[in-house]
Amino acid sequence: MKREFMIAIGKRTVFNVLKYILLCLMAFIALYPLVSIVITAFKTPEEYAATTVMAMPANWFHFGNFITAWQRADMGRAFFNSTIILICVLTGSIVLSSMLAFVLNRFKFPGNSLIRSLFLFAALIPGVAMQITVYQIMYTLRLINNLHGYIILMLGTDVISIYIFLQFFENLPVSLDESAIIDGCTYFGVYFKILFPLLQPAIVTCMILKGVGTYNEYYMANLYLQDKNRLQVVATSLYTFTGPLGSAYNYICAGVIITIIPALLIFILCQKQIYSGLAEGAVKG
Numbered sequence: 001m002k003r004e005f006m007i008a009i010g011k012r013t014v015f016n017v018l019k020y021i022l023l024c025l026m027a028f029i030a031l032y033p034l035v036s037i038v039i040t041a042f043k044t045p046e047e048y049a050a051t052t053v054m055a056m057p058a059n060w061f062h063f064g065n066f067i068t069a070w071q072r073a074d075m076g077r078a079f080f081n082s083t084i085i086l087i088c089v090l091t092g093s094i095v096l097s098s099m100l101a102f103v104l105n106r107f108k109f110p111g112n113s114l115i116r117s118l119f120l121f122a123a124l125i126p127g128v129a130m131q132i133t134v135y136q137i138m139y140t141l142r143l144i145n146n147l148h149g150y151i152i153l154m155l156g157t158d159v160i161s162i163y164i165f166l167q168f169f170e171n172l173p174v175s176l177d178e179s180a181i182i183d184g185c186t187y188f189g190v191y192f193k194i195l196f197p198l199l200q201p202a203i204v205t206c207m208i209l210k211g212v213g214t215y216n217e218y219y220m221a222n223l224y225l226q227d228k229n230r231l232q233v234v235a236t237s238l239y240t241f242t243g244p245l246g247s248a249y250n251y252i253c254a255g256v257i258i259t260i261i262p263a264l265l266i267f268i269l270c271q272k273q274i275y276s277g278l279a280e281g282a283v284k285g
Contacts, residue, residue: 041065041253048250065254069241073255074229078237079262082215084147085233089154089214090207097158097206098199101165102191106177116166123159131223138224145226153224154214161206168202169195215263234259 040048042057042065069075104112134153135144143149172195180190218235225231238255241248 037253037256040250041257043250045248045250065250066258069251069255069258072251073237073240074232075234075237075255075258077230078232078234081147081231082233085151085154086211086214088151090211092151092155093158093161093210094203094206096155097161098165098196098203099191101162101169102195104162105166105169106174119159119162123163128219135223144224145231147225147231150221150224150231153220154217158206158210161210164202164206165199168199172198212263 036053039054039056042060042062043051044057044062044064047055047057104116138144138149138153141149143152176194177190180194181187185193216235217233221233221236222239225233225236228236238252238259241251241255
């Protein structure tokens with residue numbers, strides 16, 4: 001009995017040791033790029049050329065890289081354009097996705113199941129595979145190289161939000177709609193006055209997913225916003241310091257830190273709402 005007890009303790013100890021080793025390894029893999037970015041951002045061009053990635057900078061108060069990155073990459077304009085895009089895309093995406101989910105959930109009509117299946121099929125197709133057709137459509141409609149065209153494009157690629165709202169509408173009883181209609185409320189009134197305020201957890205979840213994807217989007221921003229002096233966004237501004245003769249990674253890392261700061265501040269100030277929205281939006285029932 002004592003031997004079996006010691007074997008059980010030994011197995012548990014080995015399991016705990018392996019667990020903590022794995023956690024430390026995963027933490028190292030996750031933090032190593034971030035630490036190297038911070039270190040590189042404070043190095044002068046001479047230091048970066050003469051030292052390794054993890055070698056500490058001689059002066060931690062050297063902010064010249066940040067000033068150069070902000071000015072040469074015109075990051076003020078990039079943040080302005082990204083802010084306009086984010087506001088328009090998030091507002092339009094939330095309204096359009098929730099209204100479409102409301103129609104598909106509350107109204108049973110021929111083709112309802114087909115539309116849901118087509119949305120699911122569209123979500124499974126890689127976006128790159130459709131870019132030739134999408135680019136031809138954008139070119140024909142003269143929506144390339146302007147912000148409103150890019151905003152319309154980003155609004156049309158949000159199948160995940162539709163399914164999140166569909167799942168949430170399934171948990172809202174139809175009796176709410178019926179009671180409001182009996183009291184003289186229209187379908188638009190039911191949506192805007194009764195149901196939309198109850199969608200806050202799903203809205204927070206969709207805003208996080210869509211906001212992060214839009215803020216980090218580089219491929220379509222680089223393809224459809226071709227005037228880099230006037231229409232650059234945060235993701236494309238960092239490529240100012242790349243070229244055929246090499247890349248200035250000390251300036252790029254400084255720019256990366258600048259782009260992280262707004263998202264970090266929003267997360268710190270709104271983490272309670274973010275956590276509660278994600279938890280409630282992810283639970284069904």
